[in-house]
Amino acid sequence: MNGLIKEMEHYAEANNVPIIEKDSAEFIKKYIKLNDVKKVLELGTAIGYSAILMASTKDDVEVTTIERDEKKYREAVKNVNACELDKRIKLVFNDALDVNLVGQKFDLIFIDAAKGQYIKFFERFENYLNPGGVIITDNLKFHGLVKNKEAIQSKNVKGLVDKIEKYIDFLKGKEDYTTKFYDIGDGLSVSFRKNDENVKTID
Numbered sequence: 001m002n003g004l005i006k007e008m009e010h011y012a013e014a015n016n017v018p019i020i021e022k023d024s025a026e027f028i029k030k031y032i033k034l035n036d037v038k039k040v041l042e043l044g045t046a047i048g049y050s051a052i053l054m055a056s057t058k059d060d061v062e063v064t065t066i067e068r069d070e071k072k073y074r075e076a077v078k079n080v081n082a083c084e085l086d087k088r089i090k091l092v093f094n095d096a097l098d099v100n101l102v103g104q105k106f107d108l109i110f111i112d113a114a115k116g117q118y119i120k121f122f123e124r125f126e127n128y129l130n131p132g133g134v135i136i137t138d139n140l141k142f143h144g145l146v147k148n149k150e151a152i153q154s155k156n157v158k159g160l161v162d163k164i165e166k167y168i169d170f171l172k173g174k175e176d177y178t179t180k181f182y183d184i185g186d187g188l189s190v191s192f193r194k195n196d197e198n199v200k201t202i203d
Contacts, residue, residue: 001056004082008049017072019049020112024138024185027202028110029057031136031190034200037061037107041128043096043121044113048076048089054110055088062088064104066113068095097124105130111137115160118167122191132198134190137171140164141187 012019020028028050031037038060042051045067055063067073073093080089092099096113097120107130111121122135129135142164171179171189179191180201192199 001083004079005049005052008047008052008079011075012047012049017046019046020053020138021185024188025050025053027182027184027188028054028108028136031134031202032057032061032108034202035107035132035134035198039104039106039130040064040108040110041101041104041106041125042066042110042112043125044111045076045091046072046112048079048091050110050112051076051089051091052080052083052085054108055085056083062090064090064092064101064106066092066094066096066099068093068113096121101125101128104128105133107133109133109135111135112139115139115142116163118163119170122167122170129193132192132196134192134199137167137189137191139186140168140181140189141183 032054040054040061040063042063042065045051045065051063051065055061067076070093073091077091080086080091097117106128109125109129111118113121118137126135142161171191176194177191178194179189182188190201
């Protein structure tokens with residue numbers, strides 16, 4: 001498994017595919033263990049790197065992961081099969097906003113897809129959260145640019161950073177949720193329903 005993980009890291013670097021930072025992955029794995037997470041929904045598979053890390057945390061973790069880019073999806077299928085995790089990782093080739101998951105509930109929803117759609121993703125999928133479940137969002141620092149907007153020259157990048165800032169404000173303003181922000185990796189948030197006593201948080 002470790003050899004395959006290394007191969008994925010090399011592939012991601014060589015092909016400019018963004019994958020979760022190691023500190024963030026370790027945080028999520030720790031969270032899965034602490035809260036005995038069994039069902040995970042991931043928005044944004046990329047090459048399957050984070051799905052494989054989450055599924056390998058415990059033998060009873062099942063991951064449903066959604067990817068809309070065909071090349072990345074095919075690479076993810078290859079990697080999941082190579083790690084022999086195809087029984088516990090379900091890969092869905094579609095746009096997350098078009099996927100219907102009626103009847104399914106998850107202990108952890110991991111948002112790591114199109115940054116400009118974060119608010120839509122949260123609003124669409126929060127109803128799929130089990131009691132005691134959390135929504136974890138990655139890339140809230142966006143390579144440090146969220147706190148360093150004056151360094152941005154690209155209008156497109158500035159637009160993305162503006163949307164990430166709006167998402168952070170959206171999380172802070174959600175009266176029915178508590179959100180904790182962590183300065184880990186590229187910035188993480190953990191959101192859970194207020195008064196949900198089943199959630200164990202990481203300081």
